[in-house]
Structure formats: C-alpha cells, structure tokens
Amino acid sequence: NAGVTQTPKFRVLKTGQSMTLLCAQDMNHEYMYWYRQDPGMGLRLIHYSVGEGTTAKGEVPDGYNVSRLKKQNFLLGLESAAPSQTSVYFCASTKIGYNEKLFFGSGTQLSVL
Amino acid sequence: QQQVKQSPQSLIVQKGGISIINCAYENTAFDYFPWYQQFPGKGPALLIAIRPDVSEKKEGRFTISFNKSAKQFSLHIMDSQPGDSATYFCAASMLFKNTDKLIFGTGTRLQVFP
Structure with missing residues (x-):
C-alpha cells in the first residue's frame, strides 16, 4: 500500500517557468490538501479539495492553481514561478470524518532561482 | 486569532531525559x-x-497535557531516545466552511543525544 505519493521529489526552476506537482493517493480518501513548509513558519495550507471536481483556497493560495479531475489525484500548478515559492511542498489526504488525521506524502523540494 | 504558537524552536535532550514542547x-x-x-x-x-x-x-512514552483555561497544551516525551530525534508540530483544528481546518505551529526540532 503506497499511501500518498508525490512526484517529483526535487525540482529546480528558473524564475518565470511553470511546473506541475502531482499527488496520488491509493486510500480512496475524499479530502486532499497541498501544504508548503518553510523554516520557522510550520506548514501552511495552499489549497484543498473535499472531493473530485472541487477545490478551495487555503491560507496562502496566491501564485498557485490546483485541479482534482480524479479522486485519487490532486495537482498543484505554478504558472510563473517566483523565488518566494522556493519551499518544500507536501500533499496530504484523509477520509470524511477524520479530517484531523492527515496522511502526508514525502514532499517535493522546489528551488526557484 | 487562528495562530498556534509553539516553543521552543529547538531542543536538545540527553538520552533518558524528558522532552517538553509547548503550544x-x-x-x-x-x-x-x-x-x-x-x-x-x-x-x-x-x-x-x-x-x-x-x-x-x-500513549506509551508520549503524553499530551491540556490546560483549557490557559489555552495551552504540551507534549511530554518521557525517557527520550535518539530515535525520537525529529521535528514536532502541534496543531489545532476547528470547523471552517463545513470542513475541519488544521492550523499548525511552527515546529520544534528535537535532538536526543546518547
């Protein structure tokens, strides 16, 4: 059972480039989340989804877009990367009624030069 | 008002000691x-x-103490082991727009030395 899988694990971008981070979960969870982790700032919610075809903004959504076309996948897009988006990105998922227990992927380290 | 404040930022404990993180x-x-x-x-x-x-x-060596009146809670790790070396995040959850919203603290890096 793979759980939550994130790809890629590492990526280096130049300012202005675009990319998509993929999150896949095999636990049939309804809820999925994208967080970013920065030193001294903890985990901050970017966007989340409560079901296939639905997305919502979190605390820090600017500069990011998301899509949830399939229940098991949640994509995070950066249309025009900025150095301020250098961070470690984590995807998480959980099932309805267990929102407090999140299952996290192992993260994507993104550097924007 | 939705912040969760966590301290200390880092913690060094000797093996067998008690680690305490506050939020x-x-x-x-x-x-x-x-x-x-x-x-x-x-x-x-x-x-x-x-x-x-x-x-x-x-739960085992891990204990949460909760003080509702002071709006504080803490994690105690008894008999700390080198394998406990990790970053610990406290969090708080509330219902927001029909879904639970989880707010994380800033994290504590714990190092346990033999």
Missing part, C-alpha cells in the same frame, strides 16, 4: 489538538491527539 492558542473554537512527528526527508505523521474535554492523554 498556545487563542481561538476557543479549536476542538481538536494533534501532534505530528516528522523525520528528515519524510512527511509529518500523526503522533498523538487530544480533545479539550480531557486534561491528559498518554
């Missing part, structure tokens, strides 16, 4: 307080959690 919150709407443990290169994983109707929860 404080302002919003009384929070109704669930989990702690997550994160090892280097891995995502956070739920360690232990408490609801505000109890003052203490213990």
